[in-house]
Amino acid sequence: GNSVTQMEGPVTLSEEAFLTINCTYTATGYPSLFWYVQYPGEGLQLLLKATKADDKGSNKGFEATYRKETTSFHLEKGSVQVSDSAVYFCALSDPGGGADGLTFGKGTHLIIQP
Amino acid sequence: EAQVTQNPRYLITVTGKKLTVTCSQNMNHEYMSWYRQDPGLGLRQIYYSMNVEVTDKGDVPEGYKVSRKEKRNFPLILESPSPNQTSLYFCASNPGGIGSYEQYFGPGTRLTVT
Numbered sequence: 001g002n003s004v005t006q007m008e009g010p011v012t013l014s015e016e017a018f019l020t021i022n023c024t025y026t027a028t029g030y031p032s033l034f035w036y037v038q039y040p041g042e043g044l045q046l047l048l049k050a051t052k053a054d055d056k057g058s059n060k061g062f063e064a065t066y067r068k069e070t071t072s073f074h075l076e077k078g079s080v081q082v083s084d085s086a087v088y089f090c091a092l093s094d095p096g097g098g099a100d101g102l103t104f105g106k107g108t109h110l111i112i113q114p
Numbered sequence: 115e116a117q118v119t120q121n122p123r124y125l126i127t128v129t130g131k132k133l134t135v136t137c138s139q140n141m142n143h144e145y146m147s148w149y150r151q152d153p154g155l156g157l158r159q160i161y162y163s164m165n166v167e168v169t170d171k172g173d174v175p176e177g178y179k180v181s182r183k184e185k186r187n188f189p190l191i192l193e194s195p196s197p198n199q200t201s202l203y204f205c206a207s208n209p210g211g212i213g214s215y216e217q218y219f220g221p222g223t224r225l226t227v228t
Binding site: 008044089 | 117118149154155156157158159162172182204206213216217218219220222
């Protein structure tokens with residue numbers, strides 16, 4: 001079946017540092033890939049997505065590229081801010097459709113210190 | 115405002131006392147899902163629904179029931195809650211159809227069963 005593996009953290013960085021959160025996946029076919037963010041006390045929000053190989057998703061300074069050859073979708077940001085502190089989830093959807101939901105990684109807790 | 119709402123946001127109950135968590139979306143989405151979030155386990159799907167009167171089990175359905183009598187509502191029912199159902203629950207929806215893989219999440223319901 002499908003699975004997503006991501007670094008669990010917590011990951012602690014200083015403000016303005018470079019961020020990478022690794023995500024790799026196992027799936028049959030060509031899934032769509034997502035990064036969701038969960039701020040304290042809130043639900044999950046879509047951060048970015050990519051629907052086919054070599055696509056780059058980007059939003060709020062975050063980027064991730066769909067790498068089929070390495071089955072990866074690593075999240076990056078060049079200069080993090082304290083407001084980026086949150087839990088980040090990598091996820092994939094079955095290529096056949098979205099009814100049966102997403103397969104999530106376990107989440108990476110990111111802490112940005114001033 | 116397009117949104118998924120859940121009620122209650124917080125609930126403390128005792129073992130065996132039936133409870134219902136409501137979920138409603140105002141986006142006319144076809145698909146709806148319930149997830150639970152537990153530390154170290156990420157999000158796991160409980161049940162999903164592809165349309166009115168069409169529901170199916172997710173990864174962890176034991177101890178839960180759902181119904182989909184109207185398109186906008188998808189309540190989660192715990193007939194006899196147990197302490198191992200203490201968790202953070204999220205309802206989600208998506209439009210359905212090819213390419214509609216993004217899930218829109220509610221704010222979450224934190225359930226404690228004593």
